[in-house]
Amino acid sequence: xxxxxxxxxxxxxxxxxxxxxxxxxxxxxxxxxxxxxxxxxxxxxxxxxxxxxxxxxxxxxxxxxxxxxxxxxxxxxxxxxxxxxxxxxxxxxxxxxxxxxxxxxxxxxxxxxxxxxxxxxxxxxxxxxxxxxxxxxxxxxxxxxxxxxxxxxxxxxxxxxxxxxxxxxxxxxxxxxxxxxxxxxxxxxxxxxxxxxxxxxxxxxxxxxxxxxxxxxxxxxxxxxxxxxxxxxxxxxxxxxxxxxxxxxxxxxxxxxxxxxxxxxxxxxxxxxxxxxxxxxxxxxxxxxxxxxxxxxxxxxxxxxxxxxxxxxxxxxxxxxxxxxxxxxxxxxxxxxxxxxxxxxxxxxxxxxxxxxxxxxxxxxxxxxxxxxxxxxxxxxxxxxxxxxxxxxxxxxxxxxxxxxxxxxxxxxxxxxxxxxxxxxxxxxxxxxxxxxxxxxxxxxxxxxxxxxxxxxxxxxxxxxxxxxxxxxxxxxxxxxxxxxxxxxxxxxxxxxxxxxxxxxxxxxxx
Numbered sequence: 001x002x003x004x005x006x007x008x009x010x011x012x013x014x015x016x017x018x019x020x021x022x023x024x025x026x027x028x029x030x031x032x033x034x035x036x037x038x039x040x041x042x043x044x045x046x047x048x049x050x051x052x053x054x055x056x057x058x059x060x061x062x063x064x065x066x067x068x069x070x071x072x073x074x075x076x077x078x079x080x081x082x083x084x085x086x087x088x089x090x091x092x093x094x095x096x097x098x099x100x101x102x103x104x105x106x107x108x109x110x111x112x113x114x115x116x117x118x119x120x121x122x123x124x125x126x127x128x129x130x131x132x133x134x135x136x137x138x139x140x141x142x143x144x145x146x147x148x149x150x151x152x153x154x155x156x157x158x159x160x161x162x163x164x165x166x167x168x169x170x171x172x173x174x175x176x177x178x179x180x181x182x183x184x185x186x187x188x189x190x191x192x193x194x195x196x197x198x199x200x201x202x203x204x205x206x207x208x209x210x211x212x213x214x215x216x217x218x219x220x221x222x223x224x225x226x227x228x229x230x231x232x233x234x235x236x237x238x239x240x241x242x243x244x245x246x247x248x249x250x251x252x253x254x255x256x257x258x259x260x261x262x263x264x265x266x267x268x269x270x271x272x273x274x275x276x277x278x279x280x281x282x283x284x285x286x287x288x289x290x291x292x293x294x295x296x297x298x299x300x301x302x303x304x305x306x307x308x309x310x311x312x313x314x315x316x317x318x319x320x321x322x323x324x325x326x327x328x329x330x331x332x333x334x335x336x337x338x339x340x341x342x343x344x345x346x347x348x349x350x351x352x353x354x355x356x357x358x359x360x361x362x363x364x365x366x367x368x369x370x371x372x373x374x375x376x377x378x379x380x381x382x383x384x385x386x387x388x389x390x391x392x393x394x395x396x397x398x399x400x401x402x403x404x405x406x407x408x409x410x411x412x413x414x415x416x417x418x419x420x421x422x423x424x425x426x427x428x429x430x431x432x433x434x435x436x437x438x439x440x441x442x443x444x445x446x447x448x449x450x451x452x453x454x455x456x457x458x459x460x461x462x463x464x465x466x467x468x469x470x471x472x473x474x475x476x477x478x479x480x481x482x483x484x485x486x487x488x489x490x491x492x493x494x495x496x497x498x499x500x501x502x503x504x505x506x507x508x509x510x511x
Contacts (some may be wrong), residue, residue: 084167107180114190132425148314304385342356346363347359367391370397444472
């Protein structure tokens with residue numbers, strides 16, 4: 001069925017010619033969240049599983065990094081295949097049944113809530129690639145997010161149309177898949193801190209210094225780790241809109257789709273404390289999402305949501321081409337170089353930079369939809385996610401397109417992301433974030449001890465005003481109060497963080 005080489009073994013996929021045993025839950029049918037509700041096991045394979053499973057279980061052990069006995073137990077807790085009706089649940093976080101929403105569907109309402117969220121608005125003054133650009137055409141994080149959401153909606157509808165035979169029994173339309181992907185794209189960077197990825201590293205480095213410096217011996221084990229993905233999940237499930245009461249109250253489908261790395265900072269799949277989606281403070285929320293969407297009691301077994309693959313591909317497509325276009329506006333890459341790089345992706349070399357950008361994005365959307373359909377058995381297998389992305393297989397689909405896309409990404413990495421102007425601002429970002437956290441973290445620590453702002457030294461009492469939306473409450477647990485200093489720092493826009501750091505150093509600069 002698939003023309004690409006499968007990544008998973010035969011035991012994890014449906015075989016052509018063998019009818020599956022299916023129990024698919026339609027929308028409106030009562031859900032039992034304690035057990036997986038879909039079984040897609042080819043008939044006739046049960047004997048094979050009983051008598052020849054050890055080699056397969058050994059491979060499963062290696063995949064999960066556990067012993068054979070534990071793997072055997074875990075194997076029986078995993079769904080044989082994801083239930084699509086459940087994965088695209090309309091139920092809102094913390095609720096038990098879908099709401100009656102006659103004028104907008106649940107996923108459109110998610111998009112509207114995100115649009116009006118304050119952290120979403122602040123993305124307009126946060127770095128995409130180039131901090132504080134002088135050219136207004138250069139993308140900020142908000143423009144990038146809107147472009148990713150546009151690509152994601154188109155890709156979601158197109159990819160879902162290619163697996164409509166699987167969606168229809170679950171009562172899901174391609175338009176609904178597109179809406180979930182778009183909502184996930186809208187929140188995919190909502191937790192990115194001031195100064196982007198450089199800010200992530202700076203926050204983590206500052207915390208690694210401040211925790212021992214202030215002898216915080218009872219700090220949560222992951223407090224010195226920071227990732228914008230985990231901060232985004234914290235924002236939408238806890239600290240924005242309804243603070244400490246389910247956050248934006250998005251649907252479970254959107255929450256599942258935004259979890260690009262469905263594990264915590266201390267998981268062995270995390271890269272040195274980066275590339276994760278869950279802080280310990282949101283572990284319960286994560287477990288709830290995993291249980292609701294997949295019927296799994298152990299969140300460590302969480303698979304990737306089908307829409308996550310499309311959200312990630314939309315992001316990869318949008319930033320690869322757009323970052324090159326921004327580099328043209330900033331004089332880092334010439335228009336001729338852009339044509340040479342993007343022309344092969346677009347399928348032509350004539351036309352303006354903007355027209356080639358549009359054509360290239362369109363061709364990449366088509367390719368990503370085809371790759372999604374080709375890998376759908378693996379995507380729906382319900383296995384814990386171990387890495388990899390749709391566009392990793394682009395060259396296998398189209399060698400010319402794959403090589404051209406790789407060349408564009410390589411140019412971004414060697415010429416754009418390491419440009420002198422960008423590096424200079426990122427060095428300044430380290431100093432700015434250090435200065436801000438040097439005030440806010442000990443202020444939060446002191447507040448966690450006194451639980452009374454009036455008992456704080458004047459400096460810390462005044463610091464609480466800088467926390468803004470993330471000012472801690474005396475009734476909060478200690479770990480939430482400490483993390484509020486990180487929320488406040490990460491939530492600052494680039495200009496505001498620069499302004500605060502300058503003022504703390506006695507320098508008068510305009511905001």
